[in-house]
Structures are given as C-alpha cells and as structure tokens.
Amino acid sequence: MQSLHSAAVLCRDVTAFLDRLFPQSLAEGWDASGLQVGDLDKACNAVLVGLDLELEHLDSIGDVDLVITHHPLLFRPLQTVRPQVPVGKKLRALLSHGVACYAIHTPYDIAHGGLGELLVRSLGLRETRPLVPRGRLLKLVTFVPSADTDAVADALFAAGAGHIGGYSRCAFRVEGTGTFLPGEGTSPYLGLVGQEERASEIRLETIVPAELGRAVIEALDAAHPYEEVAYDLYPLEQPSTRHGLGRVGTLPEPRPAEDVVEAMRRFLGVQKSTECYGHAGGPVTTVAVCGGSGGGLWREALAAGAELMLTGEASYHEGMEAAESGLAVVCLGHRASEMPFVGHIRELLREVFPGLVVVSR
Numbered sequence: 001m002q003s004l005h006s007a008a009v010l011c012r013d014v015t016a017f018l019d020r021l022f023p024q025s026l027a028e029g030w031d032a033s034g035l036q037v038g039d040l041d042k043a044c045n046a047v048l049v050g051l052d053l054e055l056e057h058l059d060s061i062g063d064v065d066l067v068i069t070h071h072p073l074l075f076r077p078l079q080t081v082r083p084q085v086p087v088g089k090k091l092r093a094l095l096s097h098g099v100a101c102y103a104i105h106t107p108y109d110i111a112h113g114g115l116g117e118l119l120v121r122s123l124g125l126r127e128t129r130p131l132v133p134r135g136r137l138l139k140l141v142t143f144v145p146s147a148d149t150d151a152v153a154d155a156l157f158a159a160g161a162g163h164i165g166g167y168s169r170c171a172f173r174v175e176g177t178g179t180f181l182p183g184e185g186t187s188p189y190l191g192l193v194g195q196e197e198r199a200s201e202i203r204l205e206t207i208v209p210a211e212l213g214r215a216v217i218e219a220l221d222a223a224h225p226y227e228e229v230a231y232d233l234y235p236l237e238q239p240s241t242r243h244g245l246g247r248v249g250t251l252p253e254p255r256p257a258e259d260v261v262e263a264m265r266r267f268l269g270v271q272k273s274t275e276c277y278g279h280a281g282g283p284v285t286t287v288a289v290c291g292g293s294g295g296g297l298w299r300e301a302l303a304a305g306a307e308l309m310l311t312g313e314a315s316y317h318e319g320m321e322a323a324e325s326g327l328a329v330v331c332l333g334h335r336a337s338e339m340p341f342v343g344h345i346r347e348l349l350r351e352v353f354p355g356l357v358v359v360s361r
C-alpha cells in the first residue's frame with residue numbers, strides 16, 4: 001500500500017482513505033455511520049481508534065484531532081444534551097476540544113475486506129461469500145479503437161471493474177463500426193474535422209461496483225484515446241456478491257466443531273463462548289460467521305449449508321430456533337467479535353499515514 005508522506009494531513013484525508021476501503025455508500029439504511037461530530041477540514045496529527053467512544057477516553061480527548069469508532073456515538077435520536085449523561089459528556093468533550101468523530105459501522109461489516117474477511121480468514125475458510133449480499137452493481141459499456149482496447153481494459157480493471165465472485169478481469173468484447181462527425185474546434189484522434197468517420201471499434205463491457213463508479217469513469221477518461229469518450233453506465237438489478245452481511249465458507253477439510261470454535265476464540269482473544277445453541281454433530285465443513293449481533297442471519301446461514309455459525313450475540317429465541325433447525329450457533333460476545341476493528345484500522349492508518357499518531361483502545 002502506498003504511503004502518504006504529505007506533511008499536512010487533514011482529517012478529511014484520513015476519512016477519505018477509509019471510505020475508499022469501507023465506503024459509506026454501503027451503510028444500511030437504518031445506520032448512522034460517517035461524520036457525526038465536528039469538522040474534517042482541519043489538520044490531523046493524532047487519531048483515536050476505538051470500538052466505541054467511551055467515557056474513559058475523555059481524559060485524553062484533547063490530545064487527538066479525530067476519533068474513529070465502529071459504533072456510532074449518536075444512534076437513536078437525542079431528546080436532550082446534558083452533561084450529566086454519558087452522551088452529553090462525550091459531545092461536550094468533543095466540541096470543546098474541536099475533535100471530529102467519525103463512525104464506520106455497517107460499511108465495515110459489509111465491505112469486502114472488512115470484519116467479515118478478517119473472521120473467515122482466521123478460520124482458513126475457502127470459497128467465502130456474504131450471507132446477505134449488499135451493494136449495487138453498474139454495467140459499463142464503452143467503445144474503443146481496436147488497438148487501444150487492452151490498455152483501456154487494463155485501466156478499468158485496475159480501478160476495480162470486472163470482478164464476478166472469485167473471477168477478476170471479467171469483460172466482453174465485440175467488434176463493430178463506430179461513426180462520428182468531428183465538429184469545429186475538435187481535435188479528433190481519428191478522422192478529420194467536418195468529415196464523417198467510420199472507425200473499427202470494440203464494444204467493451206464490464207461490471208463495476210457502484211461505489212467505484214466515479215473512479216472507474218475517471219480511469220476510462222484517462223486511458224481512452226478519444227477526446228470525447230462514449231460510454232454508457234447503467235444500474236443492474238442483481239446485488240453485488242462482493243460485499244454483504246456475514247460470510248459463509250468451507251474448511252479445506254472437515255474439522256470438529258469444537259476446534260473451529262477454539263480457533264475463533266484464539267483469534268478474538270476470548271476464553272470462553274458466552275452462549276451455545278445446539279451441537280454440530282461430528283466434524284463440520286461449512287461455517288458461517290458474523291460479528292456483532294449476527295443471530296438474526298441464522299436462516300441465511302442454514303440456507304447456505306452452514307452446520308455451525310459463529311457470531312457475537314444471538315437472542316435466545318434465534319439460537320433455539322436455529323439449533324432445532326440443525327444449525328449450531330456459538331456466541332463469542334458482541335464486543336469481542338468486533339474488536340478486530342480496532343487493530344485493523346490502526347494498522348491501516350499507520351501504514352498509509354506514517355506521521356500520524358494512532359492511539360487505540
């Protein structure tokens with residue numbers, strides 16, 4: 001990953017970097033992610049990363065410029081803001097020290113490369129996919145002179161186009177004839193001003209995650225040789241399978257359920273599970289994971305063939321119904337299951353902003 005050595009890093013640079021990895025456009029409709037308090041157009045020398053903004057963080061809040069949390073500080077509508085209650089104390093501290101507060105809640109749960117991938121990677125799961133796909137897809141169609149098609153396609157793929165499941169560089173090409181008449185004041189790549197041109201072109205089409213639409217079009221503009229680039233970008237009905245809530249995958253070989261649970265406990269640094277519903281009979285192959293309150297996804301996990309689901313928490317009734325339907329559900333604690341967020345964000349920021357002080361709790 002490229003480091004940003006600029007002396008003056010703004011809070012906006014930090015959140016823009018994180019937004020490229022965990023786009024706020026992926027947030028669930030009910031979520032309250034993003035900037036909640038303060039101003040991002042100011043220098044950023046130090047950042048506090050936490051699962052939540054906690055009262056114990058307030059003693060040193062004046063030492064940082066930006067707070068990045070998983071859970072939003074403001075989630076339900078506030079009726080009052082009083083310094084006697086925790087949220088009032090936190091708002092007063094942030095505002096009086098001019099500290100911005102930014103949440104990456106469901107975008108971190110949903111985005112490819114967020115919490116879901118950390119959890120499945122810790123178990124060595126393969127052929128992983130979201131339990132509930134999220135995110136929109138766009139179809140991009142553009143028309144390129146034959147000789148330039150490879151270069152344009154490379155640029156689109158480098159900007160994030162062309163992923164379908166485990167396949168990358170997916171596109172379709174068909175040859176045809178493009179026609180255009182360059183007007184006064186143009187400097188056409190092919191043909192002459194005032195004369196209709198018939199050019200041998202490739203119709204190149206590929207698929208683009210909606211959150212990367214702008215970046216892919218910028219890459220197209222930069223790589224395409226024409227002065228005016230002809231393209232169509234239109235929304236698709238099918239969801240992206242790259243992003244989504246929860247993940248399911250298969251183990252390289254069947255393992256006893258207890259071993260899988262133990263591996264996840266070690267990864268999360270927890271001694272024991274908080275709740276267990278049902279018993280995975282014998283070795284398991286297909287495992288579902290979902291950090292936080294993932295019990296509500298048990299039906300999707302069962303439908304995906306999972307024999308075991310590891311999550312932060314499930315309600316008693318969710319757990320019982322899942323167990324009686326044949327899916328064992330093991331809860332490891334809401335906080336513990338999402339704690340990898342803190343170290344992950346800290347390491348990403350340290351790598352990309354080497355001059356930034358990153359405090360994590």
Ligand SMILES: [Zn+2]
Nearest residue numbers: 292293334338
């Ligand atoms: Zn949570």
